[in-house]
Amino acid sequence: MTTPSPVPDAASMPGKIMLVGIGPGSEAHMTARARQAIEEADTVIGYVTYIKLVADLLEGKEIIRKSMTEELDRAVSALDAARQGRKVALISSGDAGVYGMAGPTYEVLFQAGWTPDDPVQVEIIPGASALNSCAALVGAPLTHDFCAISLSDLLTPWPTIARRLDAVAMADFVVALYNPKSGRRTRQIVEAQRLFLRHRRPDTPVAIVKSAYRRREQILFTTLDQMAEAEIGMLSTVLIGNSNTFVRHGLMVTPRGYANKYDLEQGGNTRDGERRGRSLSTGLLGWLDTLQAEHAAGLDIDTLAARHRLPVDYIRSTLLDAVTETAAQAEASA
Structure with a gap:
């Protein structure tokens, strides 16, 4: 512990808690405000x-x-330090609000009776989270819908984690796995792989990044069926691609979806039935028309739910809403 600066007069200077996300760990990727907050702090707390x-x-x-x-x-x-009038920098790697100290701090504050009107003020200073940092190192894997799931079961029941893994694997999200493995937690990544293989191809691209932008940075490209055999630890983040993600020239890329609307080999002209600046023909309105046509042609709700891989009750309520809306329009035009 270094020699602390003098404690301010708590009566004249209320304290402050600054929840600082320092980014991946390199000085070049820390925001100016994060650096400023640490510099102006009297007390710095962290792992x-x-x-x-x-x-x-x-x-x-x-x-x-x-x-x-x-x-x-x-x-x-x-x-405690802020109550004494000190400026406190409570630091997290990445972003303080993404698996960081923002949540636990607010829990403690609320338990202590703190409100936003309290003399002790709180500021959250954002930083690049691990998924942003790791994605930047491997290409553009997060260009389409993605989510993050922590495999740590220290505070979250495994069935909850498993349900989330299964749901996002089926829904075709690109997924960033945080806390994938530690010295004691070695099976979680194997179970995650098992759940993903229920819905994804074995050759789905996976990138494993350890210590992004730090001295011992390591990057490994592999596939879903080989993922659990790779060297993975607590300093690793695992990026699992979706059904369209590919690796080319050492770069992992998830297409945004332009090929659904444009013929990229023909100068970017729109495909038949598509219009610039408008929803896809298979977007919501187009899909609703298709759904109604299929139902009118004799397909029952269970068959439609299986065909579109959507819940039966959602298909039923969607068709009911369409019938109600059609009736209302007919009545209005009568």
Whole structure:
């Protein structure tokens, strides 16, 4: 612990908690506001590894180092210091609001009776999360819909995690897996692979990035069926592509969907039935027309649900709404 700066007079200067996302860990990828917040802080609190990443900004400050599993203790320490009139930088790697310290801190604050009108003010300073940093290193895997799921079952029941994995695998999201594996948690990544293989091709592209933008950065491209055999640890983020993701020239890319509307080999002209600036012919309105036509042709609701891979009750209510809307339009025009 370095020699702390003098404690301000709490009566004259209310404290402040700054929840700082420092990005992937390299100085070049830390925002100016994140650096400024750490520089103006009297006290800096964080996991020991994150403290090392900002060591050049800590001279003359009180440093409170905590272990990986002491998130609530970090938040309590931050509130205690702020109540004493200190400016506190509570740091997270990536973004403080993405698997970071923002949530636990607000839980502690609310438990202590804090409100936004409290003299102790709170500022969240965003940073690039692991999925952004890792994606930038491997290409453009997040160009279409994506989500993040943590495989850590330290605080979340495994059935909850498994349901989420199964749902997003079926829905064809690109997925970033956080906390995929540790010294004690080794089977979770295997179970995640098992769930994804129920819905995705074995050759689905996967990128594994360790320590993005840090000294021991490692990048590995593999496939879904080989994913669990790769070297993966707590400093790794696993990016699983969707059904359209590809790897070419060492770059992982998920198409945005332009090929659905434009003929890219013919100068980008629109395909038959498509119009620039308008929804796809298979967008919502076009799909509703198709659904009604299929139902009118004799396909029952169960068959339609299976064909479109959507819940039976959703198909039923959608068709009912269409009938109601058609009736209302007919009555209005009568």
